[in-house]
Amino acid sequence: MKRALEVLNDLEKQGVFSRYAIGGAMASTFYTEPVLTFDLDVFVLLQPVNGGGLISFSPIYEALRRRGYEEETETVSIEGIPVQFPPAYNSLTDEAAAEAREIDYDGVPTRVARAEHLIAICLQTGRTKDRARVAMLREQATLDLNLLADILKRHQLEEKWKRWTE
Amino acid sequence: MEAMDGVSAEVARIFAAKERRRRDLARLPFQEKVRAVIQLQEMAATILRARGKMVRPWNVSAIHSASLRTGSSEKKARDSETPTTKRPAMIK
Numbered sequence: 001m002k003r004a005l006e007v008l009n010d011l012e013k014q015g016v017f018s019r020y021a022i023g024g025a026m027a028s029t030f031y032t033e034p035v036l037t038f039d040l041d042v043f044v045l046l047q048p049v050n051g052g053g054l055i056s057f058s059p060i061y062e063a064l065r066r067r068g069y070e071e072e073t074e075t076v077s078i079e080g081i082p083v084q085f086p087p088a089y090n091s092l093t094d095e096a097a098a099e100a101r102e103i104d105y106d107g108v109p110t111r112v113a114r115a116e117h118l119i120a121i122c123l124q125t126g127r128t129k130d131r132a133r134v135a136m137l138r139e140q141a142t143l144d145l146n147l148l149a150d151i152l153k154r155h156q157l158e159e160k161w162k163r164w165t166e
Numbered sequence: 167m168e169a170m171d172g173v174s175a176e177v178a179r180i181f182a183a184k185e186r187r188r189r190d191l192a193r194l195p196f197q198e199k200v201r202a203v204i205q206l207q208e209m210a211a212t213i214l215r216a217r218g219k220m221v222r223p224w225n226v227s228a229i230h231s232a233s234l235r236t237g238s239s240e241k242k243a244r245d246s247e248t249p250t251t252k253r254p255a256m257i258k
Contacts, residue, residue, distance in 0.1 A: 001200050001224070001226060003226075026200075026203070029196075029199050029200075029203060030196050030199070031192070032192050033188045033189075033192045033199075034191060034194075034199045034200075034203045034206060035203070035206075036203065036206040036207065036210055037203060037207075038207060038222065038223075038224075079226070080224055080225035080226045081224050081226065082222070082224075103196065105196060105197065140188065140189060140192040141192075
């Protein structure tokens with residue numbers, strides 16, 4: 001995974017995206033017991049196309065293609081790791097990428113989304129597996145409950161949190 | 167730990183031990199957890215493929231060939247990232 005992270009760091013340095021952070025199941029695994037997943041989800045902060053509101057992931061795929069990393073269905077295999085750039089692009093995933101925590105992975109600097117943002121994203125996505133992930137994060141991660149409450153309030157997720165945790 | 171009605175003391179002890187194990191796993195360094203994920207992928211792949219799912223455990227020992235590169239930033243071939251000796255299984 002170290003090499004995949006080096007590639008992502010290089011893309012960030014080249015300005016293909018302004019910032020990235022590990023999300024999804026691997027981010028959750030940072031805080032909990034390891035869970036089975038076959039993809040590495042990566043949140044990215046992108047600049048709108050031509051200064052407008054439209055966001056395009058094409059520059060990322062083009063940059064990766066130039067480096068010899070081809071798309072395979074919904075992922076790009078980077079140094080043996082299927083990386084997915086989740087298309088559900090909204091203010092919450094933006095915030096998750098912007099406020100991700102800096103970590104060191106085997107000497108390579110990288111970022112992982114905060115557990116509180118992961119919970120909020122799970123609430124927003126709402127699948128059965130997201131519910132299981134929220135339960136696991138509640139049990140095993142050290143949560144900043146004030147931060148979580150603030151995130152839930154600003155993204156209108158308080159009611160769903162109550163339903164999921166009753 | 168949540169209440170478990172109708173569970174014998176022995177089963178409760180087993181569940182408590184499992185929970186402790188999960189918390190221990192949660193405290194592993196991230197690199198160790200990534201190795202565990204790859205082990206899980208390898209264990210699950212056979213079963214999932216038998217059910218018709220196309221899955222592929224991460225190949226983090228893939229050596230990148232410079233001949234695949236077409237851009238200006240050529241990458242030279244590297245040694246394998248992971249050690250060749252098999253690590254003891256971390257997942258029970």
